[in-house]
Amino acid sequence: MDTELILMQLFSGVALGAILVITALGLSIIFGMLGVVNFAHGALFMVGAYAGLWVASLTGSFWWGLLVAPIMIGAFGMIIEFVLVRPLYGRSIDDPLLLTFGLGYVLVEAVRIIFGSDGIPFPTPPQLIGVVDLGVGFFPIYRLFVIGLVILVLLLLWLGLEKTRFGLIVRAGARDPTIMRVLGVDIGKVWLVVFGLGVGLAALGGVLAGPMRSVNPEMGSLVLAEAFVVTVIGGLGSLLGSIVAGLLVGIAISMTALFAPEMATIVMFALMAVVLLIRPQGLFGKLA
Template structure:
């Protein structure tokens, strides 16, 4: 196969769409870890829940917008329940306890999906308005994937504004550094933890329904995404939102280009990239030392 510059550019743009999914999942994972210091192994299951909730809603309403709202709401509610009832009693008992608990939550949600929807995968059709392609000058690219990248960038901009320019954002940043001071100032830290866990789960659910038109939905679909999200989080720096964004898009492009030049090594590409980054910067691109201590 002749590899031209146009083909490389098309593959790089494809990688941005893949990276958008990585970013949405990894940002939620990074938020939860950065504030709660919880390594959330149920995050991939929240991704799967969002896909199934969105597809089920789409079957009843025929609206892709309603499917997206349902994916976020259902995932966020399950995340809020998990934090309030299951995870919260384990705060302060070491990082291993919530890690193992969320691992168990993941198994419960996956088995529940198998019982409710079966082991066969489900699919969802895109609305006619989201079909078609855009001429980028070096080739046509699916409209939906371009909107996925653009929508992710807009959401990230709104998230940045919320964290950097609002009172809630100030509380979140302060809580990540010293929750004891927040308690002294009269802030109900438990409500902040609940909101962040639910928001992170909701982001994962949103990523699930946005990825469903591209890959369908299966009960095990969150496993590979969870691994990718952890790689993105580690490469970007544990707890760093900026790192999750940069690493997510970067790894998406790296995997996509590796698929073009050496398809047999596409699954290995992100781990090689992670190893190289950690050799140079052990805390990741934007991570800070001592977060786990």
């Protein structure tokens, strides 16, 4: 086993981790701010991929799909929050969980009815086809683009949350919504935007995954599991946790793929079990 291969494997792990981060981020944001466990996350990821494909086929450009679909599905997420999730605030945490769980099934079935259940080709944008030589091995240009975009999105999110007035309100609202209300902030609007943002991120993940995987109605089910594992390892609600855990899981999968490939899927669950035993609140989570 030579060093080049191990380095290449490490890089593949980081790249895979970047994809995991983007899928976990939306889930983590919604839970962190609203306390809602969004079980429709995987389905919204899938709907995002279909929406991206639809917009791309209308406009003839992947880039419009990448830009418009997350906004479109994010707006759809706001409707979900306003119409379905909002009446359940203040009730047990199980209620929104069950609601979104059911919503996931409805979305998958709706896509099956509209687009069929066979899956649809989602070609890689022509500008990003091909591989580059990294010195230690070849890597697809598209995946490098995904890593770059994920870094950009993380940077924007961080700036938005840490450096803007709205970010300040969101952070304060997550800590103590009652005080915010007393201070005259319409916390309902904040939650609306945050839910939309989380759903938009899920859709963005879906559009980005489209050219890497086959697009079909069930493509979100595994993503939901992966996103959960990453958020649980990172600590529910912690953004930094999601990022670190996403990279960690990506590298763990990649290294397992090298030495015991048949275990590559199980390893993330094993990692989660170990983290939960040692630090039940996750790597960056706060104890309730």
